[in-house]
Amino acid sequence: xxxxxxxxxxxxxxxxxxxxxxxxxxxxxxxxxxxxxxxxxxxxxxxxxxxxxxxxxxxxxxxxxxxxxxxxxxxxxxxxxxxxxxxxxxxxxxxxxxxxxxxxxxxxxxxxx
Amino acid sequence: xxxxxxxxxxxxxxxxxxxxxxxxxxxxxxxxxxxxxxxxxxxxxxxxxxxxxxxxxxxxxxxxxxxxxxxxxxxxxxxxxxxxxxxxxxxxxxxxxxxxxxxxxxxxxxxx
Numbered sequence: 074x075x076x077x078x079x080x081x082x083x084x085x086x087x088x089x090x091x092x093x094x095x096x097x098x099x100x101x102x103x104x105x106x107x108x109x110x111x112x113x114x115x116x117x118x119x120x121x122x123x124x125x126x127x128x129x130x131x132x133x134x135x136x137x138x139x140x141x142x143x144x145x146x147x148x149x150x151x152x153x154x155x156x157x158x159x160x161x162x163x164x165x166x167x168x169x170x171x172x173x174x175x176x177x178x179x180x181x182x183x184x185x186x
Numbered sequence: 187x188x189x190x191x192x193x194x195x196x197x198x199x200x201x202x203x204x205x206x207x208x209x210x211x212x213x214x215x216x217x218x219x220x221x222x223x224x225x226x227x228x229x230x231x232x233x234x235x236x237x238x239x240x241x242x243x244x245x246x247x248x249x250x251x252x253x254x255x256x257x258x259x260x261x262x263x264x265x266x267x268x269x270x271x272x273x274x275x276x277x278x279x280x281x282x283x284x285x286x287x288x289x290x291x292x293x294x295x296x297x298x
Contacts, residue, residue, distance in 0.1 A: 105285055116190075116276050116289035117229075162229070176221070178228035 076100075079163045082180040086153055094148040094180045096137075096163030106130075106139055106146045109162040111179065117162060120148075153184045189213075190290035192277055198296045205264040207293050209277030216282040218260035220244075220252065223274040223292075235260055236282075267297045 080095040098106065105124045109117040121130035123139035123146065130137050135150045146163060160179040193208035209218065219234040221244075231244030233252040241252050249271060253261045260279075264271055274294050278287040 107286060109287075109289075114292075116292045117278075117287075118289065119286060122286060176229035178226070 077163050077177055079177050080180055081178070082160075083183060084180060085183045085185065088155055088184055088186050089152045090184075092148070092150040092153045092157075092182065094161055094163075094182070096146045096148065097144050098146065098163075099144065106137075107164045108135070108137055108146070108148050109164060109176075111160040111162070113159070117176075120161070153182070155184045155186055158182055158184045190277055190279055190288050192275075192290040192293050194293050195291060196294050196296075198298065199264075199267050200298050201268060203264075203267050203297075205267050205295070205297075207262040207264075207275055207277075207295070209260045209262070209279075209290055210258050211260075211279040211288070212258065213279060213281070213288065214257065215279035215288070216257070217280040218254065219278040219280075219287065220250075220260065220262045221276045221278065222246070223276055229276065232262065267295075269297050271295065272297045 077098045105122060107122045108120040110120040111117045120135055121132040121137055123130040126139055126141035128139045135148060137146050137148045139146055160181050162176050162179040164176050190211045199205050217236055220232045221229045222232055223229050230246050232246055232250050233241055233244050235241045235254045238254055238257050251263045274292050276292045277290040280287045
């Protein structure tokens with residue numbers, strides 16, 4: 074079945090540092106891929122998505138490129154802020170049930186001033 | 187603005203009580219999900235539903251049941267709450283054939 078391997082956390086960075094959170098997947102075909110973010114005390118919200126191979130999703134300064142040759146969807150940001158402190162989840166679809174995504178443990182990011 | 191709402195942000199119950207967690211979405215989505223989130227264990231799927239009155243077990247259904255009598259509402263039921271069900275519970279919904287999920291704010295349940 075489909076699965077995702079996400080970089081383990083926690084990750085601690087200083088403000089304005091470069092961020093990469095790795096995510097690789099195994100899936101049948103080329104499903105849409107997503108990054109979700111969970112701020113403290115809140116539910117998950119969609120951060121960005123890519124619907125096909127070689128697509129780049131971007132939002133709030135974050136980017137991720139859907140690379141089919143490496144089956145990866147790494148999250149990057151050039152200059153993190155304290156407000157980016159959150160848990161990040163990479164989520165491709167799970168199995169053949171449309172609408173069901175597999176969420177792993179997520180990666181906790183702490184940005185210090 | 188699309189919304190998934192959950193009936194409570196914080197809930198404290200006693201062991202053995204019957205607990206209802208309610209989730210409502212206003213996007214006319216067919217799919218709805220209940221997860222629990224625990225430190226070190228991530229998000230785990232309890233139950234999901236593809237349509238009214240339909241339900242399927244997720245990864246950890248033991249100790250839980252669900253009800254979906256109307257399209258917009260998906261309820262999670264703890265028949266007899268136990269302390270190991272203390273957790274953050276998250277509800278989500280998605281449109282049929284689409285994998286992007288929309289989440290509610292979560293309910294932090296404490297069972298004493």
